[in-house]
Amino acid sequence: MSSSPRVTLPSLLAEIRACRACEAHLPHGPRPVLQVGRDARVLVIGQAPGARVHASGIPWDDKSGERLREWLGIGPDRFYDPSAIALVPMGYCYPGRGASGDLPPRRECAELWLDRVLAQMPGIELTLLVGAYAQRRFLGDERRASLTETVAAWRDYGPSRMPLPHPSPRNQGWFKHHPWFERELLPVLKERVAKALRGKPLASTL
Known part of the structure; x- marks a missing residue:
């Protein structure tokens, strides 16, 4: 009995880009x-594309x-x-607007695709968890009671995972009221990114 053909990254991405699982719930289409x-x-790991990213098809193609x-x-x-760099949101399609901003990422993407996508990237050295949805999925019970507390505890998650707030301009007040983020976390983040991209071990990064 022959084994099934190995799934390649191009074939997986073609499947994802043809996905219509949430079509009925997406006001701007998939x-x-x-x-x-x-x-x-x-x-x-981000949240979900916004309207500008939906229009361009380019991840993070906005002020964030x-x-x-x-x-x-x-x-x-x-x-x-x-x-x-791999850019993988929790929801791959723009979910539309709600009363107080963009709607949350839909759950179907993570359920259908996330594990399969991650399996295609064996060399990931550093995972950046941008926002509460990513932190909930990847930190689980290690997550603190709030996003602020989770980000403030960034040292507790080891050298290969870093929780971050969303870089949206809507969060300008958060950045202003938490100067430790820019002062303490960002220099380490830059160092870890540089080391990971050079293929250097991250264990010594504090």
């Missing part, structure tokens, strides 16, 4: 947006992405290199 490379070293790249200490060329 347009899965993610960036995945077999050799990626840094994985950014500009700030995120500043946090990481890299430019667009490196950020959009799938052999270096």
Whole structure:
């Protein structure tokens, strides 16, 4: 009896981009947006595309992405290199607007695709968990009572995982009221990203 053919990354991405599981719930229709490379070293787990990203089809193609790249200490060329950086949101399609901003990422993406996508990237050295949805999925019971407390406890999650707030301009008040984030966390984040992209071990990074 012959074994089933091995799933390749291009075939998996083709499946994802053809996905219509949530079509009835997406006011702007499905347009899965993610960036995945077999050799990626840094994985950014976000929330869901916003309206601008839905329009362009480019992950983090907005003001939030500009700030995120500043946090990481890299430019667009490196950020959009799938052999270096993987950009995987919890929900791949724009969920639409709610009363107080964009709706949460839909659950179907993580249920259908997340484990399969992660299995295609064996070389990930550093996973950045942007926002509460990513932190809930990847930290589980290690998560603190609030996003602020979780990010403040970043040292407790080891050198290969870092929880981050969302870099949205809507969070400007959060950044202003928590200066320790820029002062203490961001220099370490930049160092860890640089080391991971160079293939250096992260264990010595405090």
